[in-house]
Amino acid sequence: MPRLNHVIESQQFTLPLIHEVFQVADQMEKILDRGGTLDYQNKIMASLFYAPSTRTRFSFESAMYRLGGKVITTEQAHMFSSVIGGETLEDTIRVVSNFADVIVLRHTEIGAAKRASLVSKVPIINAGDGKGGQHPTQALLDLYTIYKELGYIDGLKVAFVGDLEQGRTVRSLAYLLGKFERVMLYFIAPDFLQIKEDIQDYLTRHNVWFTLENDLNKVISEVDVVYVTRIEKERFGDKIELYEKTVKNYFIDKDMLQKLKQRAIIMHPLPRLNEISIEVDDDPRAVYFKQTRNGLLVRMALLTMVL
Amino acid sequence: MPRLNHVIESQQFTLPLIHEVFQVADQMEKILDRGGTLDYQNKIMASLFYAPSTRTRFSFESAMYRLGGKVITTEQAHMFSSVIGGETLEDTIRVVSNFADVIVLRHTEIGAAKRASLVSKVPIINAGDGKGGQHPTQALLDLYTIYKELGYIDGLKVAFVGDLEQGRTVRSLAYLLGKFERVMLYFIAPDFLQIKEDIQDYLTRHNVWFTLENDLNKVISEVDVVYVTRIEKERFGDKIELYEKTVKNYFIDKDMLQKLKQRAIIMHPLPRLNEISIEVDDDPRAVYFKQTRNGLLVRMALLTMVL
Amino acid sequence: MPRLNHVIESQQFTLPLIHEVFQVADQMEKILDRGGTLDYQNKIMASLFYAPSTRTRFSFESAMYRLGGKVITTEQAHMFSSVIGGETLEDTIRVVSNFADVIVLRHTEIGAAKRASLVSKVPIINAGDGKGGQHPTQALLDLYTIYKELGYIDGLKVAFVGDLEQGRTVRSLAYLLGKFERVMLYFIAPDFLQIKEDIQDYLTRHNVWFTLENDLNKVISEVDVVYVTRIEKERFGDKIELYEKTVKNYFIDKDMLQKLKQRAIIMHPLPRLNEISIEVDDDPRAVYFKQTRNGLLVRMALLTMVL
Numbered sequence: 001m002p003r004l005n006h007v008i009e010s011q012q013f014t015l016p017l018i019h020e021v022f023q024v025a026d027q028m029e030k031i032l033d034r035g036g037t038l039d040y041q042n043k044i045m046a047s048l049f050y051a052p053s054t055r056t057r058f059s060f061e062s063a064m065y066r067l068g069g070k071v072i073t074t075e076q077a078h079m080f081s082s083v084i085g086g087e088t089l090e091d092t093i094r095v096v097s098n099f100a101d102v103i104v105l106r107h108t109e110i111g112a113a114k115r116a117s118l119v120s121k122v123p124i125i126n127a128g129d130g131k132g133g134q135h136p137t138q139a140l141l142d143l144y145t146i147y148k149e150l151g152y153i154d155g156l157k158v159a160f161v162g163d164l165e166q167g168r169t170v171r172s173l174a175y176l177l178g179k180f181e182r183v184m185l186y187f188i189a190p191d192f193l194q195i196k197e198d199i200q201d202y203l204t205r206h207n208v209w210f211t212l213e214n215d216l217n218k219v220i221s222e223v224d225v226v227y228v229t230r231i232e233k234e235r236f237g238d239k240i241e242l243y244e245k246t247v248k249n250y251f252i253d254k255d256m257l258q259k260l261k262q263r264a265i266i267m268h269p270l271p272r273l274n275e276i277s278i279e280v281d282d283d284p285r286a287v288y289f290k291q292t293r294n295g296l297l298v299r300m301a302l303l304t305m306v307l
Numbered sequence: 308m309p310r311l312n313h314v315i316e317s318q319q320f321t322l323p324l325i326h327e328v329f330q331v332a333d334q335m336e337k338i339l340d341r342g343g344t345l346d347y348q349n350k351i352m353a354s355l356f357y358a359p360s361t362r363t364r365f366s367f368e369s370a371m372y373r374l375g376g377k378v379i380t381t382e383q384a385h386m387f388s389s390v391i392g393g394e395t396l397e398d399t400i401r402v403v404s405n406f407a408d409v410i411v412l413r414h415t416e417i418g419a420a421k422r423a424s425l426v427s428k429v430p431i432i433n434a435g436d437g438k439g440g441q442h443p444t445q446a447l448l449d450l451y452t453i454y455k456e457l458g459y460i461d462g463l464k465v466a467f468v469g470d471l472e473q474g475r476t477v478r479s480l481a482y483l484l485g486k487f488e489r490v491m492l493y494f495i496a497p498d499f500l501q502i503k504e505d506i507q508d509y510l511t512r513h514n515v516w517f518t519l520e521n522d523l524n525k526v527i528s529e530v531d532v533v534y535v536t537r538i539e540k541e542r543f544g545d546k547i548e549l550y551e552k553t554v555k556n557y558f559i560d561k562d563m564l565q566k567l568k569q570r571a572i573i574m575h576p577l578p579r580l581n582e583i584s585i586e587v588d589d590d591p592r593a594v595y596f597k598q599t600r601n602g603l604l605v606r607m608a609l610l611t612m613v614l
Numbered sequence: 615m616p617r618l619n620h621v622i623e624s625q626q627f628t629l630p631l632i633h634e635v636f637q638v639a640d641q642m643e644k645i646l647d648r649g650g651t652l653d654y655q656n657k658i659m660a661s662l663f664y665a666p667s668t669r670t671r672f673s674f675e676s677a678m679y680r681l682g683g684k685v686i687t688t689e690q691a692h693m694f695s696s697v698i699g700g701e702t703l704e705d706t707i708r709v710v711s712n713f714a715d716v717i718v719l720r721h722t723e724i725g726a727a728k729r730a731s732l733v734s735k736v737p738i739i740n741a742g743d744g745k746g747g748q749h750p751t752q753a754l755l756d757l758y759t760i761y762k763e764l765g766y767i768d769g770l771k772v773a774f775v776g777d778l779e780q781g782r783t784v785r786s787l788a789y790l791l792g793k794f795e796r797v798m799l800y801f802i803a804p805d806f807l808q809i810k811e812d813i814q815d816y817l818t819r820h821n822v823w824f825t826l827e828n829d830l831n832k833v834i835s836e837v838d839v840v841y842v843t844r845i846e847k848e849r850f851g852d853k854i855e856l857y858e859k860t861v862k863n864y865f866i867d868k869d870m871l872q873k874l875k876q877r878a879i880i881m882h883p884l885p886r887l888n889e890i891s892i893e894v895d896d897d898p899r900a901v902y903f904k905q906t907r908n909g910l911l912v913r914m915a916l917l918t919m920v921l
Contacts, residue, residue, distance in 0.1 A: 035349035042649035044679050046672065054381045055402060058353065062406035065351050065377040070679040074668045076689065080885065087885035095669060095884060098906045099676035270402060271387065271394035292405045342656035361688045362709060365660065369713035372658050372684040382690065577709060578701035599712045
C-alpha cells in the first residue's frame with residue numbers, strides 16, 4: 001500500500017493512489033457488510049471542526065467506529081483560540097496531536113490543513129478548509145461513486161449543473177476527473193454562476209475537453225453523469241424572480257429524467273434544497289444517497305491508509 | 308421476543324409488548340450489575356437531537372455504551388437543515404441511516420419520529436417530538452418504575468399533580484396506564500393547568516376511572532402513586548402571586564409525606580424545580596432518582612429489541 | 615495503591631499520594647507506548663462541562679479512551695439547569711451518576727466539585743471550578759512535568775511569570791510546591807498582577823521561601839523552572855500601552871533564553887498568546903507541549919486510581 005501521510009488536497013492524489021483508495025474502499029465494503037472490524041481499537045481520531053458540519057463529522061466518526069476506533073470530537077474548535085483570545089492553529093494542533101492518532105480538521109481558512117500538517121505529530125485529514133478551499137475526501141467519494149456505478153471513468157461525459165462558481169465539490173471533482181483519459185466536462189449554469197477561470201485554465205493546460213453551457217436540455221441526453229449542486233437563495237440577494245427562474249431552469253424532475261440515458265447517473269453532494277424533485281429519488285439512476293454510503297467507505301479507506 | 312421495528316409512540320405498546328419490555332429490562336439490570344456487555348460492539352447509535360436534552364441523550368448513550376456499542380452524537384441537528392437553508396428531515400434521516408444502526412431522534416415537531424421511520428433504513432427511537440407530542444421511552448420507564456416498586460399495576464390509584472395541561476409525560480403515562488385493569492387516575496391541578504379533554508375523552512372511551520381535583524390534601528392518603536410534575540414560572544406570565552400560591556398548594560414536603568400510605572411512591576420526571584422539598588429525598592417512598600436508573604434499563608431493553 | 619475517592623482540590627494530595635500519582639503516571643506511559651489498554655472497557659466517564667474547555671475535555675477523554683473506556687460528554691451542562699429554570703447541581707449529579715462510573719466536572723462556581731462529591735454515587739474529578747477556584751489535575755501535571763524533566767523537586771527554584779493574580783494554575787502549583795523541602799519561589803509580575811496575599815500567607819505559614827519581583831532579568835539566570843502564564847489584554851481595559859509594555863517586559867525570546875541555565879525548563883499551561891516567542895519552541899528547555907502529554911498520563915493515572 002503506498003504510504004499516505006496526510007490527506008490535504010486533491011492534487012496529491014495521483015492515478016495510482018486514486019486506484020489504491022478505490023481498492024481499499026472495496027475491501028472496506030466487505031468489512032462493513034460483516035459489521036465492521038475491531039482492528040483499530042487502540043486508535044483515537046480527533047474531529048476538530050472550526051465550523052459545524054454534522055454530516056461530514058458523522059461520516060468520519062462512523063468510519064472510525066466501523067474500524068473499531070475511538071473518537072474525541074468538537075464542532076466548537078474555534079473556542080481553542082477565540083475565548084482567551086488567539087491561540088494559533090499550530091499550537092492547537094501540537095496539543096491535540098498528543099490526544100489522538102489522527103486529526104480530521106474542518107476549518108474556515110484556505111490552507112489550514114496544510115499548515116496543520118506541518119506541525120502535527122499525527123496524520124491530518126482535511127475535511128474542508130474554506131469556501132474556495134479543498135474538500136478532498138468529498139471529491140474522492142464522488143469519483144468513487146462514478147467508478148462504482150459505471151465501472152470506469154476514462155471517456156465519460158460529466159455535466160456539472162447549478163452554482164459552479166462557489167461549489168468546492170465541483171472544483172475538486174473537476175480537478176480529479178482531469179487526470180483520467182478522454183473525459184469530457186460540461187459546465188451548465190447561468191453565466192454569473194459559471195465555473196471560474198482558474199479551473200478552466202487548469203483544464204486547458206491539461207488538455208481536458210470542456211464546454212460552458214446555459215441550457216441543461218441541450219446536453220442532458222448526451223452525458224453519463226449529471227452532477228447537480230445547490231443553488232443558494234442568499235446568492236441572489238433580493239432578485240427573488242431570478243432565483244426562482246434559475247432553480248426552475250436547472251430542476252431535475254421526471255420529465256428531465258426521460259431525456260437521460262438509461263445507464264447515466266444523477267449525483268448531488270447533499271444537502272439538496274430544491275434542485276432535484278423527490279419523485280426522482282426512487283429512480284435507479286439517482287445515486288445521491290449512495291454517495292453518502294460511498295463516503296463512509298472512502299473515509300474508512302483513507303483512515304486505514306494513514307493510520 | 309416480539310419484533311420491534313421502531314419506537315414511535317405509546318400507542319404501539321400493547322400489554323404483551325409492555326411486559327416483554329419489562330422482562331428484557333429486568334435482564335438488563337443483571338447485565339448492568341456485571342458492568343455491561345460487549346455484545347453490541349459492532350453497532351453504532353446516532354443521537355440526532357434537534358433540541359438539546361442532555362439528560363435524555365446521556366441516558367440513551369449510557370445505555371448504548373453499557374451494551375458495548377458506539378455512539379455518534381449531535382444536539383445541533385437543526386444545523387442539518389438551517390445553515391444552508393432547508394434540507395428535509397427525510398433527507399437527513401436517509402443520510403444518517405447510512406452511518407448508524409439505530410437513530411435516537413429528538414425533534415421539535417409532533418410526528419417527526421413517525422415521518423423519520425417511513426424513510427429510515429434503520430430503527431428510529433422517538434426521544435421526544437414536540438411539546439404536545441410523544442416521549443414513549445419516558446412513559447415506559449415511568450410505568451416500569453411503578454411495576455418494579457409496587458409489583459403490579461392493575462388496580463392502582465395514581466395521582467398526577469402539577470401542570471397537567473402541558474405535561475407530555477403525564478399524557479403518555481395516562482395513556483399507558485389506561486391499558487391496565489381497574490386503574491384509577493386522579494388529576495390534581497388548578498383548573499387552568501388541568502389535563503386536556505383529549506386525554507379525558509380517551510379515558511372515558513376506554514372505561515378508565517378518573518377524576519379531576521384541585522386539592523391534593525383530599526386524595527393524598529388514598530393513592531398508591533403520586534406523580535409530580537414541574538410547574539413552570541413562565542406559564543404564569545406576570546402573575547407571580549398566583550404562581551407562588553400554586554407551587555405552595557402542590558408542594559410535597561415532610562408534612563404532606565405523613566399523609567401518604569407507607570407503600571405508596573412519589574415520582575417526578577425531573578428536572579425538579581420547587582415541587583418537592585429536598586427533605587423528601589431520603590424517604591424510601593421517593594423514587595424519582597430510581598426512575599433515572601430504570602430509564603437506563605428500559606432504554607437498554609429497547610435498544611436490544613430493535614437492534 | 616492508596617484509595618482515592620474523589621479528586622477535588624490540591625490540598626488533599628499529601629506527599630505520599632503525590633508520589634503514588636507519579637508512579638502510576640509512569641506506568642501509564644508504558645501502557646500508552648503500547649497503544650493503550652482495554653482494561654476499562656466496561657467503564658463510562660461523563661464529561662460534565664458547565665463551560666467549554668475543549669483542551670481539558672480532550673485530555674480527559676483521550677485518557678479514558680486510552681484506558682479502553684467509554685465517554686458521554688457535554689460542554690453545555692448549564693442546560694441541565696437553565697433551560698427549564700434551575701435544577702440544582704446536586705440533582706444533576708444524582709442523575710448523571712446513574713449513567714457513568716466517574717464524572718469529570720468543569721464548573722463556573724468555586725466549590726462546585728466539593729458539593730458534587732457529597733451527593734455522587736461515583737467519583738468526581740474536578741476539572742476546574744471557578745476562576746479563583748481549583749484545577750488540581752493541572753497542578754499535578756505541572757508538578758509531574760517538573761519531576762520528570764528535572765528528576766526531583768526538593769530545593770528547586772521556581773519562577774512564576776505573568777498574571778499571577780488570577781492564575782488558577784499558579785496558585786494551585788505554588789500550593790503543591792510548598793509541600794516539598796527547601797523549594798524557593800519567585801513571583802515575577804508587575805505589582806497590579808502579583809500573587810494574592812492568601813497564597814503569600816499560606817507560604818509564610820508553611821515556611822516556604824518566596825520573593826516578589828518585577829524584573830524577570832534579575833532572576834532568570836538563577837532559577838530551575840520558569841513558569842509563564844497568559845497576560846490577557848482584557849485585563850488592561852483601554853490601557854493598551856501598559857498592556858504592550860507588560861507583555862514586552864515578560865516576553866521569553868531567544869535573548870532571554872541565553873540567560874537561562876542549561877538544565878532549566880520553561881513551562882506554560884497553554885494556550886499561549888504572546889508570552890513566548892515561537893522561536894523558543896525548538897529549544898529543549900521548552901517543555902510546554904510535553905506538559906500536554908504529561909497531562910494525559912496524570913489523568914490516566916487519576917482515572918485508574920478512582921475507578
